[in-house]
Amino acid sequence: MKPAEYIQTNKQRFLEELFGLIRIPSISSESSHKQDMVKAAEYLRDQILKAGADRAQVMPTEGNPVVYAEKIIDPAKKTVLVYGHYDVMPVDPLELWKTQPFEPQIIGDRLYARGANDDKGQSFMHVKAFEYLVRENLLPCNVKFMLEGEEEIGSPSLEKWCADNKAMLKADVILVSDTSMIAPDTPSITVGLRGLSYVEVSVTGPNKDLHSGIFGGAVANPANVLAKLIADLIDENGHIAIPGFYDDVVEISADERAAMAQAPFNEQEYKKALDIEEVSGEKGFTTLERTGIRPSLDVNGMWSGYTGEGAKTVLPSVARAKISMRLVPNQNWEKIADQIRDFLVARAPKSVKIEVKKLHGGSAYGADLKSEAYRAAEEAYMEVYGKKPIPTRSGGSIPIIAVFEKVLGIKSLLMGFGLEADAIHSPNESYLLENFYRGIETITSFYLHYGK
Amino acid sequence: MKPAEYIQTNKQRFLEELFGLIRIPSISSESSHKQDMVKAAEYLRDQILKAGADRAQVMPTEGNPVVYAEKIIDPAKKTVLVYGHYDVMPVDPLELWKTQPFEPQIIGDRLYARGANDDKGQSFMHVKAFEYLVRENLLPCNVKFMLEGEEEIGSPSLEKWCADNKAMLKADVILVSDTSMIAPDTPSITVGLRGLSYVEVSVTGPNKDLHSGIFGGAVANPANVLAKLIADLIDENGHIAIPGFYDDVVEISADERAAMAQAPFNEQEYKKALDIEEVSGEKGFTTLERTGIRPSLDVNGMWSGYTGEGAKTVLPSVARAKISMRLVPNQNWEKIADQIRDFLVARAPKSVKIEVKKLHGGSAYGADLKSEAYRAAEEAYMEVYGKKPIPTRSGGSIPIIAVFEKVLGIKSLLMGFGLEADAIHSPNESYLLENFYRGIETITSFYLHYGK
Numbered sequence: 001m002k003p004a005e006y007i008q009t010n011k012q013r014f015l016e017e018l019f020g021l022i023r024i025p026s027i028s029s030e031s032s033h034k035q036d037m038v039k040a041a042e043y044l045r046d047q048i049l050k051a052g053a054d055r056a057q058v059m060p061t062e063g064n065p066v067v068y069a070e071k072i073i074d075p076a077k078k079t080v081l082v083y084g085h086y087d088v089m090p091v092d093p094l095e096l097w098k099t100q101p102f103e104p105q106i107i108g109d110r111l112y113a114r115g116a117n118d119d120k121g122q123s124f125m126h127v128k129a130f131e132y133l134v135r136e137n138l139l140p141c142n143v144k145f146m147l148e149g150e151e152e153i154g155s156p157s158l159e160k161w162c163a164d165n166k167a168m169l170k171a172d173v174i175l176v177s178d179t180s181m182i183a184p185d186t187p188s189i190t191v192g193l194r195g196l197s198y199v200e201v202s203v204t205g206p207n208k209d210l211h212s213g214i215f216g217g218a219v220a221n222p223a224n225v226l227a228k229l230i231a232d233l234i235d236e237n238g239h240i241a242i243p244g245f246y247d248d249v250v251e252i253s254a255d256e257r258a259a260m261a262q263a264p265f266n267e268q269e270y271k272k273a274l275d276i277e278e279v280s281g282e283k284g285f286t287t288l289e290r291t292g293i294r295p296s297l298d299v300n301g302m303w304s305g306y307t308g309e310g311a312k313t314v315l316p317s318v319a320r321a322k323i324s325m326r327l328v329p330n331q332n333w334e335k336i337a338d339q340i341r342d343f344l345v346a347r348a349p350k351s352v353k354i355e356v357k358k359l360h361g362g363s364a365y366g367a368d369l370k371s372e373a374y375r376a377a378e379e380a381y382m383e384v385y386g387k388k389p390i391p392t393r394s395g396g397s398i399p400i401i402a403v404f405e406k407v408l409g410i411k412s413l414l415m416g417f418g419l420e421a422d423a424i425h426s427p428n429e430s431y432l433l434e435n436f437y438r439g440i441e442t443i444t445s446f447y448l449h450y451g452k
Numbered sequence: 453m454k455p456a457e458y459i460q461t462n463k464q465r466f467l468e469e470l471f472g473l474i475r476i477p478s479i480s481s482e483s484s485h486k487q488d489m490v491k492a493a494e495y496l497r498d499q500i501l502k503a504g505a506d507r508a509q510v511m512p513t514e515g516n517p518v519v520y521a522e523k524i525i526d527p528a529k530k531t532v533l534v535y536g537h538y539d540v541m542p543v544d545p546l547e548l549w550k551t552q553p554f555e556p557q558i559i560g561d562r563l564y565a566r567g568a569n570d571d572k573g574q575s576f577m578h579v580k581a582f583e584y585l586v587r588e589n590l591l592p593c594n595v596k597f598m599l600e601g602e603e604e605i606g607s608p609s610l611e612k613w614c615a616d617n618k619a620m621l622k623a624d625v626i627l628v629s630d631t632s633m634i635a636p637d638t639p640s641i642t643v644g645l646r647g648l649s650y651v652e653v654s655v656t657g658p659n660k661d662l663h664s665g666i667f668g669g670a671v672a673n674p675a676n677v678l679a680k681l682i683a684d685l686i687d688e689n690g691h692i693a694i695p696g697f698y699d700d701v702v703e704i705s706a707d708e709r710a711a712m713a714q715a716p717f718n719e720q721e722y723k724k725a726l727d728i729e730e731v732s733g734e735k736g737f738t739t740l741e742r743t744g745i746r747p748s749l750d751v752n753g754m755w756s757g758y759t760g761e762g763a764k765t766v767l768p769s770v771a772r773a774k775i776s777m778r779l780v781p782n783q784n785w786e787k788i789a790d791q792i793r794d795f796l797v798a799r800a801p802k803s804v805k806i807e808v809k810k811l812h813g814g815s816a817y818g819a820d821l822k823s824e825a826y827r828a829a830e831e832a833y834m835e836v837y838g839k840k841p842i843p844t845r846s847g848g849s850i851p852i853i854a855v856f857e858k859v860l861g862i863k864s865l866l867m868g869f870g871l872e873a874d875a876i877h878s879p880n881e882s883y884l885l886e887n888f889y890r891g892i893e894t895i896t897s898f899y900l901h902y903g904k
Binding site for chain 2 (some may be wrong): 276
């Protein structure tokens with residue numbers, strides 16, 4: 001049976017199996033979901049075993065477990081290590097969801113649920129491509145699976161786990177589907193990822209909330225101080241004002257920038273989709289450059305004082321912000337976290353106390369476009385989509401990709417089938433069903449070309 | 453029976469009656485407590501009737517009801533109108549309370565509860581002073597009570613209610629206990645109150661929360677924009693940077709400032725009590741001047757994006773802040789609210805949408821130190837404390853006091869028995885029991901002097 005036919009025949013079962021995974025609310029950043037992490041891992045283990053693995057197990061780490069599985073057909077043949085993650089982002093604000101986030105629902109041509117794409121949907125395509133190759137007796141190489149449960153919180157335990165299991169994880173390439181493509185009919189391969197440095201800042205003023213009338217004007221207000229500190233982080237040209245921040249940034253050549261400008265991008269549609277009147281960012285760079293080759297800084301969360309209904313005249317004791325920076329190749333996330341800490345601490349007035357906590361981070365990544373794996377992927381996309389995939393740089397981060405290269409010495413290949421419209425990390429995350437099916441087909445084709 | 457003896461004899465009953473009032477969680481800013489407002493009003497009505505009023509009733513307004521009561525002994529005699537409020541501030545953050553906020557508890561020499569001081573405890577002293585004078589047949593003048601349920605949200609309905617009931621409310625002075633005194637052994641009368649202008653700002657960027665990796669650096673982040681707008685509101689000298697903000701501020705003479713500097717104030721103790729290393733505020737003014745005679749601007753609440761546990765890489769769609777300004781005599785709160793709106797709207801970049809909503813406000817107030825009522829109060833304090841009260845200016849606001857003068861043409865007298873340590877509006881609000889008893893005694897003495 002051809003892959004497309006196999007998928008067509010089994011699609012209802014594929015979806016039901018995926019739904020079982022999605023229904024487990026495996027939110028890694030909320031400790032109340034600790035048990036769900038184990039449940040999701042066990043569910044995946046069972047699925048991969050059923051698909052045809054020689055062995056599959058839930059392996060403990062210092063944090064959430066890793067699902068490891070393998071099928072070794074011949075140690076002399078090439079080995080593909082599939083990486084993915086079964087943990088998902090939190091779902092708040094819940095009131096903005098049109099469906100229940102953990103009750104998958106098909107509306108039109110899309111599957112709606114937290115994790116529909118990121119990364120349960122995308123990871124599951126690999127399980128199904130593997131199933132096809134095993135059942136049809138077409139598997140041309142060895143396959144290993146490594147599916148973790150901490151990607152959305154920065155993979156804090158995976159580096160050590162990889163180092164501890166280096167021999168077991170030996171492979172020629174790491175295959176990952178956790179990124180997007182340009183459009184349903186415009187396949188692309190992500191060849192660059194930004195790094196991440198994520199900190200939490202707290203500014204403490206008086207030892208308790210005060211009456212803003214009795215004390216207002218005489219006591220530093222931590223919310224006002226925090227606002228000023230945040231404002232100082234970016235200058236009027238959109239440059240990040242932290243001393244040394246750009247020191248390690250590799251400037252991109254004019255040629256490369258010209259090549260990037262060829263990628264299809266419609267700024268009018270981009271603005272319309274987001275309902276914004278103007279894009280905004282670092283002066284002298286285009287929108288694609290701003291997210292693809294330049295670092296950025298964003299407040300991800302900010303809170304202080306009274307946030308309920310009506311008016312409360314409080315001078316808050318504490319103000320907090322979560323701030324993250326996206327990094328480009330060569331920037332070191334820990335050094336950047338130190339730099340922002342030093343900057344904020346140095347600028348905070350003596351009337352407050354300031355604390356800057358590193359939450360997590362990782363390096364940026366650049367792919368090897370000349371590798372055998374990349375060429376096999378190109379052929380696979382050609383076969384399924386009839387088009388050569390466009391190499392793109394994503395503004396997002398999968399910090400662990402850089403760790404794999406460092407610890408395991410293995411390059412990754414990012415065959416992502418998401419779309420911008422999928423709203424990952426947001427309410428109403430969804431996944432185009434078409435991309436789920438074509439993803440399975442393209443991955444299958446990749447194996448057949450790569451394993452030749 | 454002397455007042456002190458009467459209080460001593462009945463103190464247990466006084467406390468139990470007050471506890472009944474405190475146990476009703478009459479938080480005016482939270483609509484879920486709508487029924488509690490009525491309950492608290494009815495409870496007070498019954499208490500005042502029992503204390504000896506001719507009539508007492510719960511009167512509807514456009515918002516929460518007003519408790520009105522009166523005892524007219526002789527229309528030719530003077531009339532005192534007692535003002536207070538039975539509504540209280542919200543209690544969050546609840547986890548910082550050492551006791552249940554609505555279960556009054558005596559620990560040491562203090563009563564702990566939301567409203568223990570502000571303003572249930574202080575209002576109730578008037579009911580008990582009235583009770584004493586009626587029962588002992590010593591009441592020398594007419595007494596009216598007007599106790600409202602919307603003070604903490606800016607008394608939105610009371611102005612109209614006062615205008616509608618002007619004849620009924622006719623009085624020679626309005627007596628209010630809703631302020632503080634310098635120290636338990638240093639009585640003082642509040643002769644100045646700041647006004648208030650309170651707005652809520654919302655900054656909207658993209659139409660949904662975005663992935664901060666994929667969009668970060670190319671789309672204006674509403675939290676960063678809001679932080680910058682807030683930062684721009686106050687300059688490096690602590691001056692409020694809104695054009696025209698100081699236009700109507702009456703500058704205080706050097707003589708008056710010298711007189712203010714005589715008030716007992718220990719900056720070291722002030723800083724120690726708040727656990728801050730430095731005071732902070734407008735350059736060129738002392739701490740007492742900053743809160744007493746100068747306007748101020750504070751963020752009362754600020755929120756955006758992800759504020760839960762761990763890291764979420766979201767570029768938030770919306771950022772919000774509650775911002776209030778304390779005003780000094782002659783500043784108009786609506787004009788100030790317009791000015792801050794215009795300032796923020798003009799400075800917001802085109803990449804976001806901004807909305808500024810007026811929440812509430814009121815004018816500042818200055819008392820008449822030459823009035824008969826003020827002199828009677830001085831004598832009362834002399835009698836109970838053995839000291840002349842110090843005239844002070846509070847940084848807080850009771851906007852309705854200015855409204856009373858405008859609508860009813862009656863001056864107020866602010867005999868407050870709170871202390872800074874009472875932590876009103878904060879977790880663990882408390883009231884020194886001693887001040888509750890001495891307050892009743894001083895108010896009694898005021899009537900006896902004023903009604904002579």
